Amino acid sequence: MARDLLIRDVSKDDLSWIAEARQTETQNEFLKGILKNARTEAFQPSLFDRVTPPKIIHGQIPFKFIDLFAGIGGFRSAMTALGGECVFTSEWDKYAAKTYQAWYGDDEISTGDIWNVDVKKEIPDHDILCAGFPCQPFSLAGVSKKKSLGRSHGFDDEKQGNLFFAIMKIVNAKRPPILILENVKNLRSHDKRNTWKVIQETIEGSGYEVFSDVIDAQSWVPQHRERIFIVCFDKKIFGPKDQIDFSFPKTPDTPAPKLGSILHKSPPDKKYMLSDKLWAYLQAYAEKHRAKGNGFGYSRFGKNDVARTLSARYHKDGSEILIKQARWRNPRRLTPSEAMQLMGFSSRYSELFGHENGFPQVVSDTQAYRQFGNSVVPQVVEAVGEEVVRTMAEVFLRSNNGCLIKGRSIAA
Numbered sequence: 001m002a003r004d005l006l007i008r009d010v011s012k013d014d015l016s017w018i019a020e021a022r023q024t025e026t027q028n029e030f031l032k033g034i035l036k037n038a039r040t041e042a043f044q045p046s047l048f049d050r051v052t053p054p055k056i057i058h059g060q061i062p063f064k065f066i067d068l069f070a071g072i073g074g075f076r077s078a079m080t081a082l083g084g085e086c087v088f089t090s091e092w093d094k095y096a097a098k099t100y101q102a103w104y105g106d107d108e109i110s111t112g113d114i115w116n117v118d119v120k121k122e123i124p125d126h127d128i129l130c131a132g133f134p135c136q137p138f139s140l141a142g143v144s145k146k147k148s149l150g151r152s153h154g155f156d157d158e159k160q161g162n163l164f165f166a167i168m169k170i171v172n173a174k175r176p177p178i179l180i181l182e183n184v185k186n187l188r189s190h191d192k193r194n195t196w197k198v199i200q201e202t203i204e205g206s207g208y209e210v211f212s213d214v215i216d217a218q219s220w221v222p223q224h225r226e227r228i229f230i231v232c233f234d235k236k237i238f239g240p241k242d243q244i245d246f247s248f249p250k251t252p253d254t255p256a257p258k259l260g261s262i263l264h265k266s267p268p269d270k271k272y273m274l275s276d277k278l279w280a281y282l283q284a285y286a287e288k289h290r291a292k293g294n295g296f297g298y299s300r301f302g303k304n305d306v307a308r309t310l311s312a313r314y315h316k317d318g319s320e321i322l323i324k325q326a327r328w329r330n331p332r333r334l335t336p337s338e339a340m341q342l343m344g345f346s347s348r349y350s351e352l353f354g355h356e357n358g359f360p361q362v363v364s365d366t367q368a369y370r371q372f373g374n375s376v377v378p379q380v381v382e383a384v385g386e387e388v389v390r391t392m393a394e395v396f397l398r399s400n401n402g403c404l405i406k407g408r409s410i411a412a
Helices: 012-021 027-037 074-081 094-104 140-148 163-174 190-205 276-291 336-342 347-353 365-374 378-398
Strands: 063-068 084-089 128-131 178-184 208-216 226-234
Touching: 063 074, 063 163, 074 084, 074 128, 074 347, 074 378, 094 347, 094 365, 128 163, 163 178, 163 190, 178 378, 190 208, 190 226, 226 378, 336 365
Parallel strands: 063 084, 063 128, 128 178
Antiparallel strands: 178 226, 208 226
């Protein structure tokens, strides 16, 4: 697909077809519908191709994005499904980078300290900056643990707390038209809302309008997973906030999925069953805390339930999501492949990258659980991204020179 597509570049035959097909609609309305509902194969040569049957739902316009703190590619899967081209990836964890490369086929991933990246030389121009920056300094569990150990949290966390400002370093150097950021919902309330105030004021001070919302992934996958999404638009391109036609996605009309939809049909390997010793320990631990009046302990779920949030600590004992068993007294953990499906990495995404039988597991079970627990749900990113791309298309249709994507950004 052409990266610098202009309306004037559309062939005369296509323009004639547009004139015949639009009937009572204005050309602007018709093109808006085409852009909104374009369904093409990945990197298909023409946005207006009417011959090739659709396989993948793509976004309205081609765009370039970068994937920061990429993990295993929740943003990569979603934004590619929307028609985007990833031009830069950064992930410091070697095991996550190994999975990312195996899944998406990238030869090069920036694995060093993001502060040391030469932004102007190493990061190409792009239209959307995506970043699920580390949440541990702000999550309820992370803050509680750090407090109990007398460690700093939030922006005072020397290792991870200042990585938001690494993002802003890139933003100010490259000026992408749009930012999509993701974090735990506690980001808003952390440090009596001072953390959120700093983040919002910093982004707005760089010339962006900020939209934010907390979205629970349970409408797309069978787990409660509330995350804050922060979508920011460059005011020089999109105008002031009251002129930006953007809203977060509504809950899907389809029934919310249940755990049974991602569980193996036949019993998995017995190594995922809890031993008598571990099961006895978890029950005793839960009872001890119940007696103290708090809610610490294990959680068991059946096929008709919606699970708790999968966390990066799941590899330790699996206690937050234990699966009830009919044949055995003891419950079991999710298998890594079930955890992958619980996080939404379905064949719909793996097939985009040539994995017909699903994304492969290329790391140990321990590392796989950590990676899934740290990830973002791609279906939620795609739902948010679809609204973002729709807003991009609206700006394109309003622009005087008709430029879709011109090098690095939407034309003002």
